[in-house]
Amino acid sequence: MEMETTISLLDMRLLVPELTLICVGLILMLLDLVVKKKELIAAVGIAGTLVAMYGTYKLYGFYDPQTAFAGMFVVDGYSNFFKLIFYLNIILTICISLKYMTIEKASFGEYYALLMFSTTGMMIMASAADLIVLYLGLELMALSTYILAGFMRTQPRSNEAALKYFFLGAFSSAFLLYGISLTFGLTGTTNLKGIAEALGALSIMDSPIAYLGLIFIIVAFSFKIALVPFHMWAPDVYEGSPTSITAFMSVGPKAAGFAVLGRVLFDAFAGMQVQWSAILVPIAVITMATGSIIALAQTNIKRMLAYSSIAHAGYMLLGIISGTHDGLTSTINYLMIYLFMNIGAFAIVITLRREGFQGEDLEDYMGLSKSHPLASALMLIFMFSLAGIPPTAGFVGKFYVFLEAINAGYVYLAVIAVAFSAVSAFFYLRVVMYMYMKDPVKEISLTTSPSMSIALAVTAMMVLIIGIFPSVLLNLVKLSILG
């Protein structure tokens, strides 16, 4: 297939947000040499992200999807909505990191630069219309995140997290490359639209090679999203990483993974929808089951939230399984909601951390409502939202994916999903129970900062606003519809 091969400099304008973030990242590294105050570096980081956000907003003025570099890079509502998730993710992460990284004695300027690079990787993934570009974005994101996971370099468990994440990440990259090569071998192109055309022309849609390529690609993304049985890394990495990075990772790379999964499946493998839905159904079921059930046994709250994050990925998958563009939109909607409630919950976990006190055990939450009623009330909101109880945003997210799954005829999947969401309610409730219904056993003092308060206020407000007025988000997420 002959394509336009000349690359116009004008194409760069679609990359403005990504370039902005890369530049900001580099500036932050240089700034770190001369500036002592990390607050300033963080502020520059947030300002840079806002500039990039403005760039995305401006690019969005073009209603039709815009492609650059011979169709390898695309800017459309789909990618822009994901970028919005990434921007909010990085801004909220920076807000909750500031004080925390000082306590962990790991407050270096590179931290913020790496967050920028990682986010750029995610953005490239969201915009990738070509498997090679997709791979580039994925590696940029992953490599930066490996380092961030091991950022507390004096702590063995942080080292372990980074190493584990790296090995399994490399493993999954190999899967991805296998899948890409098989697909390329069969279709002769790495362009997503091109693959769809070639597969369509193949006429034997169930060609084993296409099937194999599809499976490899799904497996690779399943690693990134932490779908069972490719989730083994998640609990250890989530527990060992700095908590702020756990919050960052549980939303960003997961959302990026869903972004590419959605685009690849809906664009390149659109003709094999029946097949990939069939592959994803058992994955979704065991993901929900494993996440919900193993979380019941956790006593470390970060580990518990890690399993909860696995379970949530299972619910999100329902939207993709439904195989419709509306279904995919419901997944994106869920991701946006998950961003607020999950970062909110991790923010509370971080406030418990102080010099010489981890504050990660469930027992540390005993009687928290007595000494810190406000923090407990916020945690209560986040926990009920994660459990999917109205009037919180978590319910809206679940309702939407169930709606689309049932619309596509997967009533039994919805029944399984609600059953596991009832199971998972137990461990979220347990946190509430510890905070409100038990007596404190030790003195807990919270570490807060203005930026942390802002992050908590924003996330809690959004959880309630979206919960009570879902239209606020639903009207926006509609713009993200693919194609």
Added chain:
Amino acid sequence: MEDIIYNQLGYSILSWTVFLPVVGAVLLLFVRNAAAVRWTTLLFTIATFFVAFPILGNFDKTTHKMQFVEKSPWIPSWGINYFIGIDGISVLFIFLTTILSILCVLVSWKSIENKVKEFHIAILTLEAGMLGVFVALDFFLFYLFWEAMLIPMFLLIGVWGGKNRLYAAIKFFLYTLVGSVLMLVGIVVLYFAGGKTLDILALSNMHAQFPFQLQFWLFLAFFAAFAVKVPMFPVHTWLPDAHTEAPTAGSVILAGVLIKMGAYGFLRFSMPMLPDATKFFMVPIMVLSVVAIIYGALVCFAQKDFKRLIAYSSVSHMGYVTLGLFALNTQGVEGGILQMLNHGIITGAMFLMIGIIYERTHTRVIADYGGFAKIVPWYAGLFMILTFASIGLPATNGFIGEFLIMFGAFKAKKILGVFAATGIILGAGYMLWLYQRIFFQEANPDYDAGGHHHVRDLDLREVITLVPLFVFVFWIGFYPNTFLEYMHASVEHLIQGMELTAVAGNENMIAKYIMEIF
């Protein structure tokens, strides 16, 4: 649009009623002093009652239509509206809820000492949630209130409850949640079956389009939610724990309003939307109801705990309610609704009285009591009235409700009526025996006038708390028409709507249906 009458009062009376408690709860966040918190809450619960009051005068009793309707788009992309209104079935529950909420604040005046602010915020949000359930005319809105209510109730039991409160709170939450989420799946299926609408009235009008197979599964999905809430045998086991461990206010709300929502759900959703399935399940549910009546009563005989006994008696009494409703005739349904009110009043009052005596004795073990007729004569007298009302003695409200239900049950299935009637005898047995053990026999000298822990009789606040409920005990007992005439048109309409459907409990059809399903 002929089924609704928009609100003509010039202000949104139902919205004000539902959200005034929320306003109160938000305001409480800024109140520091415990006494101020109590007074503010009392003020808001009373204000809510008076805001709702004009409904009684302006309610048109001659029509089944939804009244005081407010409707505005809420989630347009899903076709979901903020749609509220009331008819003869829901109107009385608004008042039951508002009155009981006031009493709950009063009864907690002294018994709640820690986390006073949080307690009253929970009470107010709970009130808003309950009122919302009764006025919602959109299934999504209904579900929102239905589930949101769980949060304050969970906290009420778990934070201010008795010794075993954690177990009871979690059990309560998970039982109801499992039922509710299955209903959620049913709601979404119904949403697509009804052409992407969750408008309760529209769905009720198009039931003829729903094939039996769909109705069958939807009925089961809704049954999961409503039966747990009622609670029906065999999913009743959360109730005794929740009732026993909850603080007095929590027990009163649970018994008075919360468990009525299950029965209300049958009336508002299962019967009008799924009439064929309702008829199909009529006999099995009546049988379950009779089992609950007799089983609940028998278990009462074995109870050693005062509060737990009343909790099990609720299982038995709610058995009458579902028996009446699923008799599917006017008498049965009206009796069922009336009995829901009666049970709210009687059991609500009983839990208030148990709370009052528990504050003084700090025991709920029946064997610790005895001779209280001599120690607290006023209390004993009032409890006697409740005992009689609970047994269903003529001149009390309990009699009217049970009579109508028995009437309906005999009309529908004689043999089940006979079994249910034995429950009345058992009811008299355990209640009178309870009364005997607590108020007669040898008095515990400790509690007597000269004892260490002299038990005071009722004081003024407590009498004020109790009197409204006793007024209703006799009002309904002597002149039930005041209340029945509110619901009559709506119940008639409900029954008529069900008779119009193809099958009328025809046993031959049932075999065919079973074939259809499998």
